[in-house]
Amino acid sequence: MKLYAIIRRDGFTDGPTLETAAARSTDVGDSMPEDIRWIRSYVLNEESGALGTLCIYEASSEQAIRDHAEKADLPVTEIVPIADTVVVRPDPD
Numbered sequence: 001m002k003l004y005a006i007i008r009r010d011g012f013t014d015g016p017t018l019e020t021a022a023a024r025s026t027d028v029g030d031s032m033p034e035d036i037r038w039i040r041s042y043v044l045n046e047e048s049g050a051l052g053t054l055c056i057y058e059a060s061s062e063q064a065i066r067d068h069a070e071k072a073d074l075p076v077t078e079i080v081p082i083a084d085t086v087v088v089r090p091d092p093d
Helices: 015-028 061-074
Strands: 003-012 037-046 053-058 078-081
Touching: 003 015, 003 061, 015 037, 015 053, 015 061, 037 061, 053 061, 061 078
Parallel strands: none
Antiparallel strands: 003 053, 003 078, 037 053
16 A cells, blocks of 8 residues: 545534544545555644645555545545655654
8 A cells, every 4th residue: 555645625614523524534444444544634724714634544546545535525635645754753742
């Protein structure tokens, strides 16, 4: 599997909406273990006042990401393949 960043701009109106979407994402992802694995997400404060996310996934292909998003009713603004990872410091708590 390859590593991808998925950007979801203005996808969520508030925290509860995001939590509901995360639960759907987990359920759908659990049904596709050979194709996709959610690693982590960063929640973005969008200029519109909505929330977006930058999600890191392992996936068999960009199409697997799109299939997962469609089944979980998640927006996809952009999919970016990740070439490498450089960790200077661990993510803060």
